[in-house]
Amino acid sequence: MTEPTKIDVKRRILESNELAAAKLRQGFSATGTLVVNLISSPGSGKTTLLESTIGRLSGLKVAVLEGDIATERDADRIRKLGVPARQILTGGSCHLDARQIQREIVEEGFANADILFIENVGNLICPTAYDLGEDFKIALLSVSEGDDKPFKYPGIFSKAAVTIITKIDLLDYVDFDLEAVEDQIRSLNQRSVILKTSARAGTHLDEWCAFLRSTLEKKRGGAGPLP
Amino acid sequence: MHETSIAASILETAQGLIREQGEGRLESVKVAVGELSAVEPDLLVFAWEALISGTSTPDAALEIEWSPAQTYCPTCNRNLDRARGSWLRLCSKCGDPVVTKGGDELDIVQISFIQEDSNQP
Ligand SMILES: Nc1nc2c(ncn2[C@@H]2O[C@H](COP(=O)(O)OP(=O)(O)OP(=O)(O)O)[C@@H](O)[C@H]2O)c(=O)[nH]1
Ligand SMILES: [Mg+2]
Ligand SMILES: [Zn+2]
Ligand SMILES: [Zn+2]
Numbered sequence: 001m002t003e004p005t006k007i008d009v010k011r012r013i014l015e016s017n018e019l020a021a022a023k024l025r026q027g028f029s030a031t032g033t034l035v036v037n038l039i040s041s042p043g044s045g046k047t048t049l050l051e052s053t054i055g056r057l058s059g060l061k062v063a064v065l066e067g068d069i070a071t072e073r074d075a076d077r078i079r080k081l082g083v084p085a086r087q088i089l090t091g092g093s094c095h096l097d098a099r100q101i102q103r104e105i106v107e108e109g110f111a112n113a114d115i116l117f118i119e120n121v122g123n124l125i126c127p128t129a130y131d132l133g134e135d136f137k138i139a140l141l142s143v144s145e146g147d148d149k150p151f152k153y154p155g156i157f158s159k160a161a162v163t164i165i166t167k168i169d170l171l172d173y174v175d176f177d178l179e180a181v182e183d184q185i186r187s188l189n190q191r192s193v194i195l196k197t198s199a200r201a202g203t204h205l206d207e208w209c210a211f212l213r214s215t216l217e218k219k220r221g222g223a224g225p226l227p
Numbered sequence: 228m229h230e231t232s233i234a235a236s237i238l239e240t241a242q243g244l245i246r247e248q249g250e251g252r253l254e255s256v257k258v259a260v261g262e263l264s265a266v267e268p269d270l271l272v273f274a275w276e277a278l279i280s281g282t283s284t285p286d287a288a289l290e291i292e293w294s295p296a297q298t299y300c301p302t303c304n305r306n307l308d309r310a311r312g313s314w315l316r317l318c319s320k321c322g323d324p325v326v327t328k329g330g331d332e333l334d335i336v337q338i339s340f341i342q343e344d345s346n347q348p
Contacts, residue, residue, distance in 0.1 A: 002341050002342065004254045004255075004339045004340060004341050005248070005251065005339070005340055005341070005342055006337060006338070006339045007244070007248070007337065007338055008336065008337050009244060009335055009336065009337065009338065010334055010335075010336060011240055011244070011334060011335040012333060012334055012335075013233060013236050013237055013240065013258060013333045013334060013335055014233070014236055014333060015236075015240065016236070016239075017236075093229075093232070094228060094229055095229050095232075097232075125229070125265050126228070126229035126265065128264075128265035129229060129233070129264060129265050129266060129333060130229075151312075151313075151314055153265075154262070154263055154296075154314065155263045155264060155265030156265065158263045158296075158327060158330070158331075159263070159331070183316050184314070184316075186316055186324070187314045187315060187316035187325070187327065188263075188314060188327055189327065190324065190326055190327070
């Protein structure tokens, strides 16, 4: 009986996705496009935040890719605001991958945008592992989801350069210890930027948009790691 | 359940690595899965078994090497002990903020296969 051959390797499991993402990143770098990948549970307020962000980014070319398992609903919501948006239907898959982004950005208005928002499929776990060529990931956590989430989903909160705590207009109605959540996030990710917004009340949206504008400037100035 | 796509990527990569060596039957694959990789080892094994049972190497095993993240205190210059799934913000000894490092492994580290002579029937 033949002995098995064993070979030691060091290969990323998602190597082919990571190669595709690197290619995308190169393209975005050439066009000076800031790309963010928004990740959260279903219903944390990703699309609503984008809706209230777009009007505040006047002077910038914005484009949006919407990932969902089914329906054109989110892309329709964005297109109503006069911004190019494409819906990527994953047909059951729980995350977007770099190939799907490659297929969409050949479209006019996407490859040369100033800021490209990618709204991932609503899911706090699976999208974490897939690089989409973004500059950074943003995790959204709404206050109605509970204040134990960063430690329950450490993968995404450790990888996201920015966490946005959303729906803070609801803070009076839910038990959500903001300080405890910030502590958890900082335990996982010491450099994390933490923002707190309410799209409903308009709270801190100017701060969020100023952050986007200054990060775009920083990217174009080639000034070190983002954000 | 992206463990299904992760399992498919492992199989595809392992088969590619064997092809680089000639021909062979996959015996086992060893992968490193980090604590912060967002991949659940139990679910991955489950997905692997479902996938591999329908291939020409239904007995090929998936071995998982668990790779915890490190909690490091720059002031004390040491890694702190902590239970799996628990996290620290401050050093238990000096009280300074700690740094979380690593734990994002999602790598194939070894493949084992039986070489086959393509000239034999
Ligand atoms: N009170 C309050 N409700 C909000 C806020 N932002 C969003 N919502 C509500 O939360 C619900 C979900 O919002 P969406 O923006 O569709 O959430 P999403 O993350 O895009 O959801 P999926 O795409 O399905 O994952 C809607 O009913 C919104 O009106 C907010 O700041 N405050
Ligand atoms: Mg949405
Ligand atoms: Zn999944
Ligand atoms: Zn210490």
